[in-house]
Amino acid sequence: MAEPTGPTDSHWPLWEVFTQGNVGEPFEHAGSLHATDAEHALQNARDVYARRGEAMNLWVVPSTAITASAPSDAGPFFDPGNDKAYRHPQFYKAPRGIRVF
Amino acid sequence: MATLRGSRLYSLLHMTTTIRQLPADDPAQVAAFEALIAAGESIEPKDWMPARYRSQLTRMMSQHAHSEVVGMLPEGNWITRAPSLRRKQSLIAKVQDEAGHGLYIYCGTETLGVDRFDLFNQLLDGTAKYSSIFNYPTLSWADMGVIGWLVDGAAIVNQTVLAKTSYGPYARAMVRICKEENFHKRQGYEICTVLANGTPAQRAMLQDAVDRFWWPSLMMFGPSDTNSLNSGELLRWKVKRKTNDELRQRFVNLTIPQAQALGITVPDPDLRFDPETKNWVFGEIDWSEFQQVISGNGPCNRERLEARRKAHDDGQWVREAASAHAAKRARKTEAA
């Protein structure tokens, strides 16, 4: 099935909505919705995903603009990160009795 | 990778293959898939899945979404007549939530590679099903209480289990929906409580509504396990986690004490408590009525679909205008 390239007839493009619950918190994916343009998507997102005051800020992103890793990549893509223990603080020893952090 | 599989971002990958184009399932892949399910992992949109799993989910999720949207109509019928401003506000908010829930689930269904627009069309041309309960008319204000109490109560029993369904996007939509629906049942039961403690006319209104909605609410859990075509497969793949009859019994057990608290009866002379199983045993459901309503001959099937079609047709020029305007704007931006 072809992704809609732009708004045609009743097929409005799909947007992904990200909400920030509080200032300083990360944005989380909340869901998606249909809208003709970014402002329209923003307004719809406010009504659909922030009716109960769940968000301080919103992002809307055209779904087609997102590139994602594939499940089959999972091994080669992420495993190499697993054996780099020196990236974690537990890798390092502090002298007994001294509070380093 | 557990962190990625669990992440919300992962859910937004939209499949672009249609069901029909999928090749016959490779037994090795099926085995790997079923091992994942057995290990309690959730399935995400880009994961390999058997064609049947995809089609069953598409069917279940779109039926669920349609039910939310058609379900706006019977309650919408009383918004303009709600007898206090507070009731008017909570009823609007509830019907609005149903639109929202329809939307969440449609979006979840779109991750399976179908377009909401096509799903809508299946609803409008009568080929898609939705919950039979919404084909019953709402005849008095008490119906708003009883729908919240019984119909949403039944839906919550169903959905709480669905929140643990194996398909990630569906499960996540359900978690969100269950959170929001807590208020639906409470506002319904509150209406019932006020009516039960009200004037004789209000009490009579409440009893009448319960008499009409009791059996249709029990039918919401679908056919009995012995006659449910889809149950085996859906349970094995953990799409469903409990059988129709198990959920129905759980609902009755939860609901009867609430009816007792209201001081009303349910229209079932065979109802009795079984001290051994601790279950409320209920009488035989009229499955011929269920079949009639499912096959389009319920009291309001025609009206509900006509209302949806009218809204869709009346909205055509609006959707076209918005599309045309966005295209104009995009052209202007390009030219600039």
Place this chain on the structure above:
Amino acid sequence: MASAHDADDVGIAAGEAKAGDRPVAGPSRGPRLGAPLVEYLLRLGDDRLILGHRLSEWCGHGPILEEDIALSNFALDLIGQAASILRLAGEVEGAGRDEDALAYFRDGVQYRNCLLVEQPRGDFGDTIVRQFLFDAYSVLLWEALLGAPHAGLAAIAAKAIKEDRYHLRHSSEWVVRLGDGTEESHVRVQGSLDRLWRYTGELFEADAIDQGVAGEGIVVDHRALKARWDQLVDEVLDRATLVRPADGPTQRGGRVGRHTEHLGHLLATMQSVARAHPGARW
């Protein structure tokens, strides 16, 4: 006495007066109104209640699911505003009426909303144009009332202005989309504008009630309000490629209870359950 009188009616010759009749000349040519602040609050509250009710008629019937949710939000905001304002009106009146008594147990002639808000919901274009015309007025009015010395009213204004600013943003975007969309949408929405325009003049008319509340420090410069409204509306109509209708004769009367016939039907529906069970709690 009255019954004998009635039976004799046909026997009375034109112009003949009978001794002992009650005076037949009323106190004024105009409608009979209550205390200015109560009347003023009823106008504010009724506008929002009736418009909210009209919007709620869309619930389940919108052109697309996302818009269904948006219109319901507007309805909720407006009915919420109405409830606060009517509660305050009841307190000021001091006759023991709360917001529900005022909403459900007044007849049409006791309603004080403008004619614009009671017009039928029509198609989506009618709804959006009406909403836009009202939102632009409402935002400017709340701005003027933010500094009102009446603490209750100022607090309501502070909350309502946030809601209405968003409504205006949403409704004006839709006016632009529909006006500058397809040929069909342009014609439809221009028609809505032409039909509804004659009800906009009433929004900016000041009368004895406005003078009455001015004594309590609630002063709104209607002429300045109209000028800013004109500017705001013109900007959006321009973006929407719509033609501003000429200011013809204004339809008025809602502020003093002289409504169009539509209000009676709306209230007959809205009040039916509450009035069928007088004294019941819900």
